Amino acid sequence: xxxxxxxxxxxxxxxxxxxxxxxxxxxxxxxxxxxxxxxxxxxxxxxxxxxxxxxxxxxxxxxxxxxxxxxxxxxxxxxxxxxxxxxxxxxxxxxxxxxxxxxxxxxxxxxxxxxxxxxxxxxxxxxxxxxxxxxxxxxxxxxxxxxxxxxxxxxxxxxxxxxxxxxxxxxxxxxxxxxxxxxxxxxxxxxxxxxxxxxxxxxxxxxxxxxxxxxxxxxxxxxxxxxxxxxxxxxxxxxxxxxxxxxx
Amino acid sequence: xxxxxxxxxxxxxxxxxxxxxxxxxxxxxxxxxxxxxxxxxxxxxxxxxxxxxxxxxxxxxxxxxxxxxxxxxxxxxxxxxxxxxxxxxxxxxxxxxxxxxxxxxxxxxxxxxxxxxxxxxxxxxxxxxxxxxxxxxxxxxxxxxxxxxxxxxxxxxxxxxxxxxxxxxxxxxxxxxxxxxxxxxxxxxxxxx
Numbered sequence: 001x002x003x004x005x006x007x008x009x010x011x012x013x014x015x016x017x018x019x020x021x022x023x024x025x026x027x028x029x030x031x032x033x034x035x036x037x038x039x040x041x042x043x044x045x046x047x048x049x050x051x052x053x054x055x056x057x058x059x060x061x062x063x064x065x066x067x068x069x070x071x072x073x074x075x076x077x078x079x080x081x082x083x084x085x086x087x088x089x090x091x092x093x094x095x096x097x098x099x100x101x102x103x104x105x106x107x108x109x110x111x112x113x114x115x116x117x118x119x120x121x122x123x124x125x126x127x128x129x130x131x132x133x134x135x136x137x138x139x140x141x142x143x144x145x146x147x148x149x150x151x152x153x154x155x156x157x158x159x160x161x162x163x164x165x166x167x168x169x170x171x172x173x174x175x176x177x178x179x180x181x182x183x184x185x186x187x188x189x190x191x192x193x194x195x196x197x198x199x200x201x202x203x204x205x206x207x208x209x210x211x212x213x214x215x216x217x218x219x220x221x222x223x224x225x226x227x228x229x230x231x232x233x234x235x236x237x238x239x240x241x242x243x244x245x246x247x248x
Numbered sequence: 249x250x251x252x253x254x255x256x257x258x259x260x261x262x263x264x265x266x267x268x269x270x271x272x273x274x275x276x277x278x279x280x281x282x283x284x285x286x287x288x289x290x291x292x293x294x295x296x297x298x299x300x301x302x303x304x305x306x307x308x309x310x311x312x313x314x315x316x317x318x319x320x321x322x323x324x325x326x327x328x329x330x331x332x333x334x335x336x337x338x339x340x341x342x343x344x345x346x347x348x349x350x351x352x353x354x355x356x357x358x359x360x361x362x363x364x365x366x367x368x369x370x371x372x373x374x375x376x377x378x379x380x381x382x383x384x385x386x387x388x389x390x391x392x393x394x395x396x397x398x399x400x401x402x403x404x405x406x407x408x409x410x411x412x413x414x415x416x417x418x419x420x421x422x423x424x425x426x427x428x429x430x431x432x433x434x435x436x437x438x439x440x441x
Contacts, residue, residue, distance in 0.1 A: 021345075022371040026378075037400040
């Protein structure tokens with residue numbers, strides 16, 4: 001471009017040994033950015049693995065600022081964090097069951113509790129290690145409602161009004177699939193999907209539906225929210241979604 | 249008289265300062281909303297995730313606007329000249345950069361309007377804009393893209409944002425501690441080191 005003022009002319013007349021480093025930095029960053037989009041999924045796993053021992057040993061909380069650092073990230077698919085008090089909470093069990101029922105928070109607490117300390121692994125790469133979960137085994141609940149022989153799958157709905165999930169009946173029978181009402185020694189906060197959420201230990205986080213309000217027995221698997229948007233229905237950690245994380 | 253006039257020529261003209269502060273406001277707003285979206289304690293304290301997300305996306309889309317408006321047309325001549333200066337690295341500038349990379353003591357002969365550190369800051373922050381726009385757009389309008397690209401875009405966006413956080417903080421600290429550095433960006437003033 002022709003210099004249009006003395007100011008610009010002065011720059012153009014600068015030393016001929018000058019190099020346009022600025023432009024190279026900008027083009028280089030753009031190239032790296034595109035490369036990062038294409039292979040970042042792989043690199044990101046490596047980085048998380050490499051940082052895991054550091055963030056685990058970190059007592060300052062500074063590693064929370066790192067993208068691969070510890071801690072939960074709060075995802076919602078709707079506008080606001082849905083809120084429901086323990087008193088107002090209801091869980092409806094319906095569909096192909098002998099005894100459809102609506103449970104209160106107190107009903108859930110009155111059932112035999114099960115607790116476990118297991119990792120939470122998100123499909124986007126972050127993992128929170130050794131989370132303490134307390135709740136009711138999903139299968140205990142389904143047993144109480146009486147699953148009809150025609151039922152093949154379980155569909156979960158949420159009081160955010162948008163999210164849904166699914167499990168096959170076989171997956172729902174596992175001991176490490178719970179309807180959770182406690183986390184890290186306390187209740188489950190609004191942000192983490194309280195007062196009651198699902199926790200499907202062996203699968204990626206999107207299966208562990210937050211703000212659980214409905215359990216429906218169906219004759220086939222109905223794809224959940226993220227599964228209609230390209231995520232795997234059978235979301236085993238390390239064996240789905242093109243990822244190789246360590247199983248939980 | 250002539251010498252006085254030339255000395256008192258402002259270091260940055262009105263257009264340059266307007267672009268700088270519009271850019272600064274957008275970057276700081278993006279840093280804040282970005283932290284609200286990704287940093288757990290802040291996410292839960294602020295909430296309103298969809299609103300924050302929309303604000304983040306729209307201010308992100310607005311990010312290149314001040315710079316583009318500033319460089320087009322006749323009013324952008326001074327800014328264009330400064331961008332030209334920031335782009336060009338003298339032999340001495342490049343020696344400084346090599347010493348930085350080798351973690352050697354940095355020596356630099358002032359050789360122009362900008363220090364190579366300022367040139368590096370400008371190139372890095374400027375270069376981050378298209379990358380953040382691209383990866384942010386993939387994250388926001390994810391439907392047409394394969395899953396691995398979305399993860400990759402998140403990875404690039406998060407790490408570049410983390411780097412930007414430190415670079416911007418460094419830029420602000422440098423501006424505050426270097427005598428005479430901030431004043432010419434605040435009002436029409438020449439550089440008085």
